Amino acid sequence: MTYNPRSEQVVVRCELPPREVVPTTASYRYLPTKDEIRDIPRKPREVAELYRSIVSQVALPCLRDLFNADPSLGSIGFNGHVPAVNPVTGEQEYPCILSLEVARDAFPLDGNLHRVQPEACVQGLKAIVSNHPYELEPIQPIIDFDLTKYKFVEGLDAVATLDTRPDLMDMSPTNFEHLVRQVSEAQGAEGWTTEQSKDDGVDAVIVRRDPLVGGLSIVQAKRYSKVVGVSHIRELAGAMEEKKAGRGVLVTTSWFASGCKQKAHEHGRIELIDGNHLVYLIKEHLGKDVLIGIPNRPRSASER
Known part of the structure; x- marks a missing residue:
């Protein structure tokens, strides 16, 4: 126990x-x-x-x-x-x-x-x-x-730090990890943010109680300004294996390279959330309009 x-x-x-x-x-x-x-x-x-x-x-x-x-x-x-x-x-x-x-x-x-x-x-x-x-x-x-394998920190209300139409790239990496956790919590999950440098490959842990689609997922939050490659999918898959997690979520402010979706599909238990999808989720579940100030980043229609 x-x-x-x-x-x-x-x-x-x-x-x-x-x-x-x-x-x-x-x-x-x-x-x-x-x-x-x-x-x-x-x-x-x-x-x-x-x-x-x-x-x-x-x-x-x-x-x-x-x-x-x-x-x-x-x-x-x-x-x-x-x-x-x-x-x-x-x-x-x-x-x-x-x-x-x-x-x-x-x-x-x-x-x-x-x-x-x-x-x-x-x-x-x-x-x-x-x-x-x-x-x-x-x-x-x-x-x-x-869950005892993870080292958690007190939850920070990262949403409260967001001003009108804030730029997610202006957030610190730590605040961004807390924000990603809060998005999951707003969708009905329970979430914890891990200690910095204490859980390699894991930025947050979320648990869903639904017996059909529930379970424990580990989250990697990448506040990146450049493309996220397939190597990050492999890194997340390795962390899932080490922590015995049922699912993995890779969230980024940027976008995924070609081949990432196929790699995640082949794995079967990894979800990818790019910048466009993240902007939508924050708007839908947290009620905040945000932007991501990355030159040449592909944008969704709601951001244009």
């Missing part, structure tokens, strides 16, 4: 019971003619339903004990993982099959917990549960424990 004192939140990675905790034998039958006892197996569906219930029954007491341990704890991010061996590769894996984020005031009071129906309670807490937990079908955690 890790604790963020600023948000009074603990993020926990919990090892859930393995599938073997569910007995696959439902009952036994004695056969007098053969003088033997024969196993009556449970139906596969019943085994799967029992395991889903067990997962919920383990998660709820863990959350209760954490809240009881520290009265100042405001919320918990909980990710339940199961150790397993991939039957195809033989590699050891640790899939996440249950994830939730819950505030103290949304969690059932200790005296009521023994009266809840575990699966219904977990569902009511807006948890994401694998569709097939017994098959160890993995899910994307709502809030990733691996």
Whole structure:
């Protein structure tokens, strides 16, 4: 687990019971003619339903004990993982099959917990549960424990520093990184700006809670006056691999060289935002008219 004192939140990675905790034998039958006892197996569906219930029954007491341990704890991010061996590769894996984020005031009071129906309670807490937990079908955690790999700084309100029709090239690189973070936050994500020179290849981290398109993304913000080449795509891809990030976003005040879009498309999890698109996003989500003072930069119709 890790604790963020600023948000009074603990993020926990919990090892859930393995599938073997569910007995696959439902009952036994004695056969007098053969003088033997024969196993009556449970139906596969019943085994799967029992395991889903067990997962919920383990998660709820863990959350209760954490809240009881520290009265100042405001919320918990909980990710339940199961150790397993991939039957195809033989590699050891640790899939996440249950994830939730819950505030103290949304969690059932200790005296009521023994009266809840575990699966219904977990569902009511807006948890994401694998569709097939017994098959160890993995899910994307709502809030990733691996956020602890980044070194964050206090968020700066870069939007407040923008005057009427400001030039983004007049911003400091640090303020530009905060601005990019705020654009993401205005679109419904949560964002953090990393410390300078502490996270090579990462300027910001954004998390989306949507179970369909959510996950953790790392951001590179380039306040450049010249073209951004394919090498920057490779740099971002390397940072994503190192940080185990699901997605990457490359934002620039300039434009991308030919071949960048194809490279990003081939990678499959990289988004490119050039100067024209950035101007649009700032206008659309932050309500600010900005310009980018780069000679000969291709401009959108809204900037002309």
